[in-house]
Amino acid sequence: MLARFASPIRKLSRILAVGGMTLLVAQAALAQRPADLAAARQQLVEQVKEAVSDPRVLEAIGKTERHLFVPADQRKNAYFDMALPIGHNATISPPGIVGFMTEQLDPKPTDKVLEIGTGSGYQAAILSPLVDKVYTIEITEPLGRRAAARLKQLGYDNVFCKVGDGYEGWPEHAPFDKIIVTCSPEKIPVPLVEQLLEGGMMVIPLGERFQQSLCLVRKKDGELHREVLESTFFIPMTGKAEELRERLGDEATPQLENGGFEETTARGVPLGWYYLRQAELINDGRVHAGQRSMRFASESKERTAHALQAFGCDGERFRQLRVSALVRLDRVPAVTDRSDFAGLQIHFYDDRRMSVGSQLIGPWTGTSDWSRREEVIRIPPRAKLAVLGIGLFGLTGEMLFDDVRVEAVSP
Numbered sequence: 001m002l003a004r005f006a007s008p009i010r011k012l013s014r015i016l017a018v019g020g021m022t023l024l025v026a027q028a029a030l031a032q033r034p035a036d037l038a039a040a041r042q043q044l045v046e047q048v049k050e051a052v053s054d055p056r057v058l059e060a061i062g063k064t065e066r067h068l069f070v071p072a073d074q075r076k077n078a079y080f081d082m083a084l085p086i087g088h089n090a091t092i093s094p095p096g097i098v099g100f101m102t103e104q105l106d107p108k109p110t111d112k113v114l115e116i117g118t119g120s121g122y123q124a125a126i127l128s129p130l131v132d133k134v135y136t137i138e139i140t141e142p143l144g145r146r147a148a149a150r151l152k153q154l155g156y157d158n159v160f161c162k163v164g165d166g167y168e169g170w171p172e173h174a175p176f177d178k179i180i181v182t183c184s185p186e187k188i189p190v191p192l193v194e195q196l197l198e199g200g201m202m203v204i205p206l207g208e209r210f211q212q213s214l215c216l217v218r219k220k221d222g223e224l225h226r227e228v229l230e231s232t233f234f235i236p237m238t239g240k241a242e243e244l245r246e247r248l249g250d251e252a253t254p255q256l257e258n259g260g261f262e263e264t265t266a267r268g269v270p271l272g273w274y275y276l277r278q279a280e281l282i283n284d285g286r287v288h289a290g291q292r293s294m295r296f297a298s299e300s301k302e303r304t305a306h307a308l309q310a311f312g313c314d315g316e317r318f319r320q321l322r323v324s325a326l327v328r329l330d331r332v333p334a335v336t337d338r339s340d341f342a343g344l345q346i347h348f349y350d351d352r353r354m355s356v357g358s359q360l361i362g363p364w365t366g367t368s369d370w371s372r373r374e375e376v377i378r379i380p381p382r383a384k385l386a387v388l389g390i391g392l393f394g395l396t397g398e399m400l401f402d403d404v405r406v407e408a409v410s411p
Contacts (some may be wrong), residue, residue, distance in 0.1 A: 037067065040079035044095055047081040050277060052099035056107075060126045061099055066092075068154065069120040088140045089352050090235065092120040093182060094275075097232075099126070101203045104216050104229060105178050107131045112173070114195065116166030116237070117182035121147035124159045127180075134159045135173050137166040139239050165239035169195040176200065184212045184234040185241035193224065205234040209251050210310045210385070211272060228265045231257075231274045233310045233387075235353075252314035254321055254386065259404040261292045270294065270307075278305035279391065288326050288370045288402040296391040297398040301340065305399075306391035311406065313348065315356075315383035320409035321346070323361055324374035325390065325401055332365045332397035340394035343373075348383035356380040365395070370402075376409055 045062045052058055067078035070092055074084045083091045102123075107113070107130040115124055118138035124147075127134045134156075138144030141163050148161035162170060166181070167189045174195035181192070181204040188204060196202055202217040214232040218225045236242060257272030261281055264270055270281060273294075280295050287293045296305035313321065323344060332342050343362020350356050357380040364373065379386075390401055 037065070037079075041066070044079045044081065048096040048099050051096040052103050054103045056130055057099050057103045057126070060102075060129055061095055063129070064122070064125050065154075066095065066122060069122040069125065069150065086120045086143070088143055090119055090140060090143055092122050093234075097275075098123050101180060101182075101214070102126055102130070104203050105180055105201060107178065111177040113178045113180065114170055114173075114176040114192075115180050115182065116169075116192070118144055118147045118161060119182065121151045121156075121159075121161075123180070123182055124151060124161075125154070125156055128156045128159050131178070132158065135162070135170050135176070136160070137162050137164050137170060139163070139165050167191065167237065167240040171195060178202070179204070181205065181237070182234065183237040184232075185237040186245045188217065188224070189241060193219070198222070203229075205232050209236055210312055211257055213271075229267065230265060230269045230276075231272050231309075233274055233308070251312040252317055252384070254311050254313045254318070254406045254408050256309055256311060256388070256404060256406050259325075260290055260402060261294045262290050264292075273307040273309050276307045278303060279307050282400070286328070286400060288328070288400070290402075293400050293402040294390075295398065295400050298392050298396050301394050301396060304391065304393050306389055306393065308387060308389050310385060310387045313379060313383050313386035313408075315348070315379045315381040318379050318408040320376050321379050321386075322374065322376050322407045322409050323388075323405070324372055325404040326370055327364060327368075327373050328370045328400040329364055329366055329368045330398040330400075331367055332392070332395055332399065334365050335363050335395070337394065342392050342395045342397075342399060343390075345389040345393070346377065347387050347389075348380045349385045349387070350382045351384045353385065356382045363395070364399075370400075372403075379408075 041062050045058050067075045070078050070084050081094050081096045083094050086092050111131040112133045113127055113131050115136040118136040124134050124136045144163035151159045169191040175197040176195055177197050177200050179192055179196055179202040184205040196219045200219050205212045205214050207213050212232050213228045214230050216227045216229055261270045278298050281292045282295045283292050298305040341363050343364045345360055347358040348356050359377040361375045
């Protein structure tokens, strides 16, 4: 997601964000002059090109004033490809994800689109110039009313807002050509299936609380055809969707999915890992074991090369976490700026998804063959969720990863 930044952005400590949770703190000054803001938006377009290729979607991102959709204290970060908190335990998604989901929806000028999860209104604003009408629903009343007022003030006249449970859809305006869901139910809500036009498409994150798949769903002859695009991590859908959630397994014990990178989607994307940037699966002689390893490579300090994964981690039950990975390095330079890093990052969050602590394992630099790197770290008592980031954060060179593990350690 992250690419090079030029003026007006002065200095950035490398950023990663997941569902509104920043893995490293941004330290940047964004000037508020219109010309500077326009330049920042164009820099954002360059950032998201790794995830988005549709010229119309890129144009919408370049023209949409994202700084007007975030709280005042977050405006300095508005044009970084990162999620940001907007209050009420909600976030505005990274523009790269917004753009990717929009592109997968294949928006047409004649489309009538239903969005579930208005949030700040940014996704609806991106869709507005690309389709005929956007109907958007937000379950959290203060967010819904604020977004509706903002969209009206900014002149998005083809966007219609409603406060309600998105699980039920908006039957009065059905059927819809396209549906986009920006929160994660366990299964596709039946009302949304019924309100999707024959031949229509839906982009929706589905799955458990921490392991989700972003799916492209097509409705053909009354049946749904689902394609998994990539793994992802969204805030769970609340309301009726949460009441119907059937997952009863242990969501508090730390465990990673696909730490060996052997399982992939039909598109060749590793399951379990998301927000991949400058990352690729390799299956040549450099692989440590099995068929695949993950390779991160960067030629510029201004671009990170990384992958993320979220997992449950209950600090009331477990006090320590053993983290390990097989790692191979090639020409990773020594750290000269404390904001640069190569290795593992783990950030912990409470049940409101507020940060309660972080740990860095590394930095690992130089050139070295495969070896296991391992460390036992403390779990904050209030932790309920952890996010692991692996890769190069502001450093150049190449890192290969395999057999990444997390394991709770008895006190």
